[in-house]
Amino acid sequence: RVSRDTPRASPMDEEEDLASQLGPRTSQVPDTDVSRLKRAYVNEKCAPEILPFEHDLMRRVTESVDAQESTVAASRAAAGSGASSATDDLTAHVYHAELNRIRFLMRAYYRARLRKIETHAVHCLKEPDVLERLSDLEQRYASDYANIVEEHFSSVLGQMPEGYESMVQQIIEEDGAFDMVPEPDADAHVFCRVREDRGDVMLDPDDPENTMDLERDDILMIRYRLIKKLLEDEAVDLM
Amino acid sequence: SIITWERYRDDRAVVSTQEVHFLAEDEHLDVVPNFSLQSLHLLGGTYGPFRPQMKTSVPMWLAMLLKKQGKCSVVPPRWLDVATLKQVIESERADDVFQGLPHHYIEIATDLCKHAREDLEDWNLTFDLVDTIRAVRHNKIQAGLRSLDENALKGVKLTNMSAMEVSVIRPFMSNALDNFLEGSITAE
Numbered sequence: 492r493v494s495r496d497t498p499r500a501s502p503m504d505e506e507e508d509l510a511s512q513l514g515p516r517t518s519q520v521p522d523t524d525v526s527r528l529k530r531a532y533v534n535e536k537c538a539p540e541i542l543p544f545e546h547d548l549m550r551r552v553t554e555s556v557d558a559q560e561s562t563v564a565a566s567r568a569a570a571g572s573g574a575s576s577a578t579d580d581l582t583a584h585v586y587h588a589e590l591n592r593i594r595f596l597m598r599a600y601y602r603a604r605l606r607k608i609e610t611h612a613v614h615c616l617k618e619p620d621v622l623e624r625l626s627d628l629e630q631r632y633a634s635d636y637a638n639i640v641e642e643h644f645s646s647v648l649g650q651m652p653e654g655y656e657s658m659v660q661q662i663i664e665e666d667g668a669f670d671m672v673p674e675p676d677a678d679a680h681v682f683c684r685v686r687e688d689r690g691d692v693m694l695d696p697d698d699p700e701n702t703m704d705l706e707r708d709d710i711l712m713i714r715y716r717l718i719k720k721l722l723e724d725e726a727v728d729l730m
Numbered sequence: 731s732i733i734t735w736e737r738y739r740d741d742r743a744v745v746s747t748q749e750v751h752f753l754a755e756d757e758h759l760d761v762v763p764n765f766s767l768q769s770l771h772l773l774g775g776t777y778g779p780f781r782p783q784m785k786t787s788v789p790m791w792l793a794m795l796l797k798k799q800g801k802c803s804v805v806p807p808r809w810l811d812v813a814t815l816k817q818v819i820e821s822e823r824a825d826d827v828f829q830g831l832p833h834h835y836i837e838i839a840t841d842l843c844k845h846a847r848e849d850l851e852d853w854n855l856t857f858d859l860v861d862t863i864r865a866v867r868h869n870k871i872q873a874g875l876r877s878l879d880e881n882a883l884k885g886v887k888l889t890n891m892s893a894m895e896v897s898v899i900r901p902f903m904s905n906a907l908d909n910f911l912e913g914s915i916t917a918e
Contacts, residue, residue, distance in 0.1 A: 713885035
């Protein structure tokens, strides 16, 4: 391919050689419930607002984990008091290790959500489109938590001058704004990774001329608000 | 401009270094087993068959588990060799752009230099080279941070940034840009 007259290696060739030596940015990720759980967890951890609860995914993962645990326990029991081979021990060790990883992801997912529910408990209860993103248990949790916090604050708020005792309004007024309720900040900056080629995308409706060319594996640092729709469409993942 | 770290950040919201490493452990590595096993049917995928001297691909967490049990040797990825790493350092120093290293290059190099030393040609040198790459890139990131202006509010592409690097700069960049935003809104 390289003729005698061609210089040995141009800077361009070296660059290409290096790029091919470095290989792909990531391994191919199989689309399994485990990989979806991992993405759901990381997205939840990084998003400033609470995302819709993954009912079906969590149900399936819980079932898979329970089934796997039973299988492993059963085969351990079947091996019984007789000598189990080294390979059996290794296999059990590997299954156990993977189950630990998955259980960690599940707990981390629930914990990431609970943290946000606690921070924005009243907001969750107040906004129906936010409340519906919570699971039934989480909705109960939000309600219980808000009540406990209110009870806690009332010991101080009760001492405030009349009109200033509310937890949700600075000054109690009819039709007044709930200006003491913390809300998630949709303009917080997040990092996200593009999952598929999207070409030129208009991200900000207030600035329609400004488009970004989005290619798979691109990493953006950007206001959450501008990529929220892409996240919902699974075109990007947060990181 | 003076950047003030006024915005409250919940520490539980932070993705720790250990978590970034945990997330990297699903990257695939080739291993050469010294045992036989038809297959491993895990929830995340099926791996094997495992045959002595037959290379097979597994996630890094499994590669490290097998390695620690003395059940395999690890095949270092193509990019994790001294010559390539030296080339990367040269390129990183020469350009403003970032080289296309694997997204989890730091985590992969760390694990291999820790648990699979005898499978690397020179683990000490390898680790030093990777750390040099990390440092050179970190300086470039800092320089990039300093050069941000309000155009950054439209979104910034961080071409070829790695997972660990994103995690390290996250608190600084997010804070800086959130404050930019606040400043620009006040200025209107």
